[in-house]
Amino acid sequence: MEWEKLLSLKRQGDTLKRLRKEQDETRLGFEVDYDRIIFSSAFRSLQDKTQVIPLSNTDFVHTRLTHSLEVSVVGRSLGRIAGKKILEKHPHLAQVHGYRFNDFGAIVAAAALSHDIGNPPFGHSGEKAIGEFFKTGKGLIYQSLLSKKEYQDLIDFEGNANGYRLLTQSKKGVEGGLRLSYGTLGAFMKYPKESLPKKPSQHISDKKFGFFQSDKETFCQVAEELGLLQTRKGESVSYSRHPLTYLVEAADDICYTIIDFEDGINLGLISEDYALEYLIKLVKDNINTKKYNSLAFKEDRLSYLRALAISTLISDAVDVFIENEEAILNGEFSVSLLDKSRYEAQISDIISLSVEKIYRSQEVIEKEIAGYKIISDILEVYTQALLRQREGIAGNYDELMITTLPECYQNTETSVYEVLLNTCCYVASLSDRSAVHIHNKIMGKQL
Numbered sequence: 345m346e347w348e349k350l351l352s353l354k355r356q357g358d359t360l361k362r363l364r365k366e367q368d369e370t371r372l373g374f375e376v377d378y379d380r381i382i383f384s385s386a387f388r389s390l391q392d393k394t395q396v397i398p399l400s401n402t403d404f405v406h407t408r409l410t411h412s413l414e415v416s417v418v419g420r421s422l423g424r425i426a427g428k429k430i431l432e433k434h435p436h437l438a439q440v441h442g443y444r445f446n447d448f449g450a451i452v453a454a455a456a457l458s459h460d461i462g463n464p465p466f467g468h469s470g471e472k473a474i475g476e477f478f479k480t481g482k483g484l485i486y487q488s489l490l491s492k493k494e495y496q497d498l499i500d501f502e503g504n505a506n507g508y509r510l511l512t513q514s515k516k517g518v519e520g521g522l523r524l525s526y527g528t529l530g531a532f533m534k535y536p537k538e539s540l541p542k543k544p545s546q547h548i549s550d551k552k553f554g555f556f557q558s559d560k561e562t563f564c565q566v567a568e569e570l571g572l573l574q575t576r577k578g579e580s581v582s583y584s585r586h587p588l589t590y591l592v593e594a595a596d597d598i599c600y601t602i603i604d605f606e607d608g609i610n611l612g613l614i615s616e617d618y619a620l621e622y623l624i625k626l627v628k629d630n631i632n633t634k635k636y637n638s639l640a641f642k643e644d645r646l647s648y649l650r651a652l653a654i655s656t657l658i659s660d661a662v663d664v665f666i667e668n669e670e671a672i673l674n675g676e677f678s679v680s681l682l683d684k685s686r687y688e689a690q691i692s693d694i695i696s697l698s699v700e701k702i703y704r705s706q707e708v709i710e711k712e713i714a715g716y717k718i719i720s721d722i723l724e725v726y727t728q729a730l731l732r733q734r735e736g737i738a739g740n741y742d743e744l745m746i747t748t749l750p751e752c753y754q755n756t757e758t759s760v761y762e763v764l765l766n767t768c769c770y771v772a773s774l775s776d777r778s779a780v781h782i783h784n785k786i787m788g789k790q791l
Contacts, residue, residue: 349571356520365442374450392775394467416457419595423452455531462507464772466715473719474501496539530586537582547678584675594661608702623649626690
């Protein structure tokens with residue numbers, strides 16, 4: 345892969361080439377991407393979507409929106425630091441094409457900002473709940489109406505694929521969705537493959553899938569324009585990752601490792617002394633003991649260790665990225681950057697404690713169970729109503745339910761797959777509380 349192609353400023357629908365050296369330095373194309381994501385309705389809905397604790401009543405627990413903003417900040421730093429070193433290794437990128445190290449930071453920041461934009465309500469259990477509806481629930485009756493890949497898209501409903509759809513899907517009068525630059529879309533594409541075959545290799549880019557069957561054509565167009573290496577051809581298509589995706593992933597990994605841990609401490613799920621010991625192990629080479637001991641309050645001690653831990657992991661991730669740049673450009677780097685971190689043991693210890701004390705806490709489990717029921721019931725009502733309308737046999741209740749959907753999700757003059765997928769995407773667009781509110785209405789609990 346070549347950086348000149350990977351840093352493409354092209355947008356869907358462009359007829360003329362966008363050259364970096366002709367860009368307005370006060371409003372760079374990659375920075376426009378960031379602005380478009382920030383002002384999108386899909387991004388705003390993240391303010392009431394679960395990061396760790398579903399439907400939390402506390403103010404300090406992170407939502408998907410605050411998490412995304414923090415990942416974006418960390419991603420910007422990763423991109424800028426790595427960009428500076430890349431330009432030192434490849435000076436022609438600056439001298440001939442006009443790229444600056446801030447360009448790398450802007451791409452990673454925008455992609456990181458949108459990395460969770462397609463996630464359903466109730467955290468990762470929301471994805472599983474949508475999939476279970478079609479795999480073992482009442483949506484199983486639709487399997488015979490779908491191709492294998494279409495069915496797999498639904499039973500393994502993937503927030504990353506839904507995110508790509510949100511960013512790129514054309515609507516009447518709005519071609520190309522948000523029309524982000526291909527460079528940013530490439531960095532966003534964490535799993536550049538379709539839903540089948542499932543986990544065909546141990547390469548990290550094969551862990552999940554990144555686009556639905558309905559978006560395959562545009563996905564491949566972006567991948568080809570960027571010069572991503574095609575790793576499978578024929579019936580099943582997949583590509584190597586855009587190199588900057590590794591930095592987006594590292595930003596996310598750093599934030600959820602450290603900040604989810606911080607949430608657990610603030611919620612009292614992890615004792616302060618126990619937790620601080622874990623963080624100190626991570627930053628022991630960089631900690632200013634005198635400064636740390638002068639901090640009288642838990643919040644300040646925790647804040648200092650969090651900032652130091654994030655800074656430490658940023659520097660380490662960039663080192664791993666630059667050391668492995670050639671392998672990454674050749675599509676041969678098969679793990680995440682943090683998997684190669686010299687702090688991998690400390691990171692694993694923190695994540696293990698978070699899994700035990702936070703992700704499997706009784707509060708999280710109980711609310712995830714409720715989320716399964718809520719999502720299943722909403723899907724049942726809307727899929728039934730829309731498919732009955734498609735067949736011309738919709739009843740009055742079906743028609744009433746359809747009128748409650750946003751207009752863009754009411755179309756039934758399309759395939760069964762598109763109707764079902766659109767319904768899933770509607771449910772995925774809901775915030776936690778919106779899903780509860782709609783469920784209450786369906787169940788007749790709220791008038």
